Amino acid sequence: MxxxxxxxxxxxxxxxxxxxxxxxxxxxxxxxLIYFDNANTSQKPASVIEAVDDHYRRHNANVSRAVHQIGEEATAAYEGARDKLARFINATSRNELVLTSGTTQSINLVAYSYALPRLKPGDAILTTVMEHHANIVPWQLMAARTGATVKAAPIDERGELIVEKYIEMLTPEVKLACVTHVSNVLGTVNPVREIARECRKRGIPLLVDGSQAVPHRPVDVQALGCDFYALTGHKMLSPTGTGALWARKEHLEAMPPFFGGGEMIREVRFDGTTFAEPPHKFEAGTPNIAGFVGLSAAIDYYHSVxxxxxxxxxxxxxxxxxxxxxxxxxxxxxxxxxxxxxxxxxxxxxxxxxxxxxxxxxxxxxxxxxxxxxxxxxxxxxxxxxxxxxxxxxxxxxxxxxxxxxxxxxxxxxx
Known part of the structure; x- marks a missing residue:
């Protein structure tokens, strides 16, 4: 279960x-106060606030860079959040989960690291009319750089995706399909499993924007059958600047790093650099450690309710x-x-x-x-x-x- x-x-x-x-x-x-702006950002329970406060008061150190006690404590807390989040969305492995600042960074990671090296003139990316700009603009940037095009599947007057039209638009030139799990404007829940099944039949990877789904419903990425799933922490009781990209192992292994710097390498030499294994090769620099401590506490709170x-x-x-x-x-x-x-x-x-x-x-x-x-x-x-x-x-x-x-x-x- x-x-x-x-x-x-x-x-x-x-x-x-x-x-x-x-x-x-x-x-x-x-x-x-009547707070009805939860799709923008959720409020935070005391347990999340206290977890962040406790981290800064008692465990503040950088991760993966020290053998001293508090450095090890900070690393354990940060990586523990990855473990909890992987279980939360039923990932096959913790190594399929790249910790990011949120859905926008996650989608841009796929755009620059997965799509950009693969797209060429005549290719297309399929999205929908109901998408947030974060699932439109990165694809337009990729199209401008590669000569590819961006296509948008239509919706009806009820605000529902016309699924048969989306499937019809999964033509051979489509190299990546995208869809929001839940619309941030309409609340519409899209049939991701059906879409993923049709994408698999055609060998087209599917990216799902899960920002508005994860706060409201169980998400099982294995059952959904997509290739990429992006989520944002601050909409699910967690601090701002937290989120993740789940991706299938074979994609992460084939993708080059998006950012370069510390902590995403095995060895740096002037004649070449050897990168760390996924997900760490996508996590350059110091992360939002306290934020992910808070996200870990938020997951605990969801479980308690x-x-x-x-x-x-x-x-x-x-x-x-x-x-x-x-x-x-x-x-x-x-x-x-x-x-x-x-x-x-x-x-x-x-x-x-x-x-x-x-x-x-x-x-x-x-x-x-x-x-x-x-x-x-x-x-x-x-x-x-x-x-x-x-x-x-x-x-x-x-x-x-x-x-x-x-x-x-x-x-x-x-x-």
Whole structure:
């Protein structure tokens, strides 16, 4: 059994969980904070904050560079985070996991180290209209350097990927396919296993952006069948500047290093350098050691709550919030996929998204407004921006009610 799927408690005590998150108790503009910007970054439980604090107070040293006691402690903690994360996503080996600053660095690593040496004029990279810029711009940079092209599979008005069209676009010139596991704007969950199966039939490697999936659901990279899986720590209760790239062993062994420097070598001579084995050959320089200590504590926290309980509660919140939003006159939901994670984008007729977000902030409600680093998706829906409320398992129905009350109030001010 994957550790993520450990049985969860029969009763989900959200108030007990909220007590573990210090920031949730603060006020904003003299109002209790309602934090609905979790797709942007999650809040951190006290155990994560304390783990980082303890590292700097008691174990602060560089990793893999000393035989003294605290150096060994720091190294054990850092490499222990790799072990936990490998188990968390059910990697075959810890050596398949490159620790990075987040999904953006992970995807760029694949772009520069895997794609760039292989692409040539006439080749193509396939992505989708719903991708975050981090899964578009690196491929455009590669295309500009190699003469390859970037193709985007379409979505429908519900915000669902047209899977048969994606599969149809897996033509022989496609040398790499990409897809987000969960849309950061729509919450849409894409059928990664089906896509990976079709890619394997054609010998096309598949990269998955897992930033918005890992905080909400168990991820098993072996079961998914993809070739690369990128994730970000700060969206999953961890410090900023943490993340990882999981990749199949054969890819990592064939890929040249992306960055050069210390800790990614066996020996440096002026007549040539011998690189370390994966994953270390991709980890030049001093890493975010304390950040990964925090990520390790975050994984422990997820295990203590259980993903069955997390997913059940978040789906209840998503359904309730969607139902309440439908009550608001002139509100348009953007993205109504059948399978979603708790991300809701919407517009209100006659009101700018940024104005709504600004006024909601004065009511203590933190939501996101803008294009959400997804310009092509905004262009598809023919809107400049949306308002996005993204929920997490520490949010409550009472917060949803207060959000709706605040939204009705600010809507009235703008009408």
């Amino acid at each position: 994957n550790a993520q799927t450990k049985p969860s408690p029969t009763v989900f005590d959200v108030q007990r969980i909220r007590a573990d998150f210090p920031l949730l108790s603060r006020t904003v503009h003299d109002k209790p 259980g993903f069955d309980a997390i997913h059940s509660w978040e789906q209840q919140l998503l359904a309730y919030a969607t139902e309440r939003l439908r009550e608001i006159p002139g509100l348009r939901l953007v993205g109504e996929a059948k399978e979603k994670e708790p991300v809701i984008s919407f517009l209100i007729e006659g009101a700018q998204a940024t104005d709504l977000a600004t006024l909601l902030d004065l009511q203590g409600v933190a939501v996101r407004s803008g294009h959400h680093c997804a310009h092509p998706l905004m262009q598809f829906f023919k809107v400049p921006a949306t308002l996005r409320a993204s929920l997490a398992f520490y949010n409550t129905r009472e917060e949803v009610d207060a959000f709706i009350t605040a939204l009705l109030k600010v809507r009235k001010l703008l009408m």
